[in-house]
Amino acid sequence: MKEIEELLAAWLPRQRWFAGKAAPVEAVRIERDLPVGGGDPGAHGPGLRLLVVRVDQPRGTDRYLVVLGLAEPGRLRPGLEHCAIGRCRVRGARRTAYDALHDPELTGRLLHLIARGADRGPVRFRTRPGHAVRTGLRSLVLTGEQSNTSLVFGEDYVLKAFRRLWPGLNPDLELNGALEGSPYAAPPHGWIEADIEDGGRPVPTTVAMLQGYLRSATDGWVLAATSVRDLYAAPGTGPADAGGDFAAEAERLGAATAAVHRALARALPTDVLSPSCLRGLADAMARRLDEATGQVPELAPYAGVLRSAFDDFARAPDPLPVQRVHGDYHLGQVVRTDAGWVLLDFEGEPAVPVAERRRPSSPLRDVAGMLRSFDYAARHQLIGSAEEDLLAPAARAWADRNREAFCAGYAAGGGTDPDKHLTALRAFEYDKAVYEVLYEAHHRPTWLRVPLDSIAALAHA
Numbered sequence: 001m002k003e004i005e006e007l008l009a010a011w012l013p014r015q016r017w018f019a020g021k022a023a024p025v026e027a028v029r030i031e032r033d034l035p036v037g038g039g040d041p042g043a044h045g046p047g048l049r050l051l052v053v054r055v056d057q058p059r060g061t062d063r064y065l066v067v068l069g070l071a072e073p074g075r076l077r078p079g080l081e082h083c084a085i086g087r088c089r090v091r092g093a094r095r096t097a098y099d100a101l102h103d104p105e106l107t108g109r110l111l112h113l114i115a116r117g118a119d120r121g122p123v124r125f126r127t128r129p130g131h132a133v134r135t136g137l138r139s140l141v142l143t144g145e146q147s148n149t150s151l152v153f154g155e156d157y158v159l160k161a162f163r164r165l166w167p168g169l170n171p172d173l174e175l176n177g178a179l180e181g182s183p184y185a186a187p188p189h190g191w192i193e194a195d196i197e198d199g200g201r202p203v204p205t206t207v208a209m210l211q212g213y214l215r216s217a218t219d220g221w222v223l224a225a226t227s228v229r230d231l232y233a234a235p236g237t238g239p240a241d242a243g244g245d246f247a248a249e250a251e252r253l254g255a256a257t258a259a260v261h262r263a264l265a266r267a268l269p270t271d272v273l274s275p276s277c278l279r280g281l282a283d284a285m286a287r288r289l290d291e292a293t294g295q296v297p298e299l300a301p302y303a304g305v306l307r308s309a310f311d312d313f314a315r316a317p318d319p320l321p322v323q324r325v326h327g328d329y330h331l332g333q334v335v336r337t338d339a340g341w342v343l344l345d346f347e348g349e350p351a352v353p354v355a356e357r358r359r360p361s362s363p364l365r366d367v368a369g370m371l372r373s374f375d376y377a378a379r380h381q382l383i384g385s386a387e388e389d390l391l392a393p394a395a396r397a398w399a400d401r402n403r404e405a406f407c408a409g410y411a412a413g414g415g416t417d418p419d420k421h422l423t424a425l426r427a428f429e430y431d432k433a434v435y436e437v438l439y440e441a442h443h444r445p446t447w448l449r450v451p452l453d454s455i456a457a458l459a460h461a
């Protein structure tokens, strides 16, 4: 184990989904080693194990899921070299450890175990009642800017392995389950759960979820980025007149979002926040701001403006209706299929403890998330561009146009009219931008300027 822990200490920080890139790794410990098939010395073919790995860093301890393949030395299948973790000994036998999610032979076993509803000690594989799962399909890892690792099986399923683990039911599984029957969601077909120690007791924890694969899907971020590119390629043209205007899609997306919010409010508990709870919410936003300012000092000049927006929100006279929401809503979480928009990834902000993410919140949090995403889509292509100053007005115009269209679609689709709740909306937008500053500092330091520039622009508005 010690050897694998040492290998993981070097390998984990290089992974896209590793959340602690900004800080050194102090210790790595395998908390649970859950064999789910083969791999013993003398056994045929590579072994497969689910590891729950604890990583200590100065800012705290996180748990990650590693799906570990163990191949005999020199027997790592061609094409898998890039996912090797390193050489080690397992009960005296030499093995090559690798990220098994890239190995279709091993992931096929996971699919098979889900289809059978198998139990492997503290690991349980389940299908959703009424959903038979096809097996024998080959998997391929989806690439992209992701917090987790998703595989497509044939043209049928997506299996998402949750990388950063929090004990308990993952909201992605919970909310997708609650949205069964909605044309705007992809219902789960199955999942994998493992018992994880928390507070001295084993807690069933979702480690992976199987959903239907939406074959005709195009990522909302890709569509929006294409529209922005068209606009930047036609200097002097407004976003309504450039080739790939996105506003009609933004409006439909607003309506789809409202429909999902309504469905979640029907299926799961709702509440209304009293003034003291509202104060608590605003204080939590201020605490996040303090944390972010501590880590990213460039935020400091704007802290006063942000804090007073949170205070205004806390003093709002009207009670705030709350319900379960998406929680980390942006253009990369929605796909356009030939039947319309579908919302994905109801996990919430992966850096926030699950208990907090499962708390009812205002649907305006999601509206604010998508508005931030329009701003990201408009700004990110300007980073490093020699024409940044020239294109900045077009960026603003694109973000404003799509913002208005989304809000109009959301209100027309039966959601709270965002224009009538501007104080709350502004606080949620600022809070999201502060989260993004932390997120970018940890994951993509070269993108840090995007939320920082937005905060600067919002603060000067």
Ligand SMILES: Nc1ncnc2c1ncn2[C@@H]1O[C@H](COP(=O)(O)OP(=O)(O)O)[C@@H](O)[C@H]1O
Pocket (backbone or CB within 6 Å): 142, 144, 145, 146, 147, 148, 149, 150, 158, 160, 186, 211, 212, 213, 214, 215, 217, 218, 219, 332, 333, 334, 335, 344, 345, 347
């Ligand atoms: N069911 C699905 N059908 C088609 N594409 C999907 C599906 N689920 C995810 N994707 C694609 O994978 C990307 C990442 O999925 P997501 O659930 O957001 O993962 P993460 O939590 O890692 O960000 C999505 O933006 C989408 O392009």
Ligand SMILES: O=P(O)(O)O[C@H]1O[C@H](CO)[C@@H](O[C@H]2O[C@H](CO)[C@@H](O)[C@H](O)[C@H]2O)[C@H](O)[C@H]1O
Pocket (backbone or CB within 6 Å): 145, 146, 147, 148, 221, 328, 329, 330, 331, 332, 333, 345, 347, 348, 349, 350, 369, 372, 373, 374, 376, 377, 436, 439
């Ligand atoms: O991995 P998730 O999709 O769960 O979400 C995390 O990663 C997102 C980036 O991939 C991050 O989103 C931020 O960048 C997006 C562009 O890549 C932009 O559209 C979003 O508005 C912006 O928040 C998200 O915050 C993070 O939780």
